[in-house]
Amino acid sequence: MKRRKRVLTTEYAPTTCPHCGYVVECATSMQDMNAPRPGCVTVCIKCAGVSQFTPTMSLIPFDARKLDPEAAELVRRARRLISSRRPS
Numbered sequence: 001m002k003r004r005k006r007v008l009t010t011e012y013a014p015t016t017c018p019h020c021g022y023v024v025e026c027a028t029s030m031q032d033m034n035a036p037r038p039g040c041v042t043v044c045i046k047c048a049g050v051s052q053f054t055p056t057m058s059l060i061p062f063d064a065r066k067l068d069p070e071a072a073e074l075v076r077r078a079r080r081l082i083s084s085r086r087p088s
Contacts, residue, residue, distance in 0.1 A: 010035040015058045019049025024059065030074050041067065043075060048082040050075060 007028050012035075014025040022044055027036045036042065038055045041062055052062035064075050 008035065012036065012057055017044040017047060017049055018051055018059050018061050019044060020047035022046040030078060041071065041075065043078040043082065045082060048079040050079070 007030065009026055009028040011026045014023050016022065017024055024042075024044065027040075027042050029036075036053055036057070038053050038057065040053045041064075042051055042053065042059065043049070044051065050062045050064045051059040054060055064072060067075060
């Protein structure tokens with residue numbers, strides 16, 4: 001039986017997605033069991049936009065082409081999953 005990797009979902013002060021305006025107040029780690037911190041990259045659950053946390057934990061747009069190959073693949077997978085679940 002294949003074991004599922006454990007993930008950590010962290011709540012934080014609400015902020016808005018810079019791509020769609022969706023109010024974001026939690027993040028789920030795809031790579032480790034750490035809470036998001038300034039500089040971390042995230043994918044909006046509503047629009048699949050890629051953003052980065054600022055020092056004040058607000059979000060700014062992020063160019064996913066700047067990611068290392070492993071992180072870029074995680075972002076691609078997350079974006080595909082979010083896009084596949086959006087109503088047509």
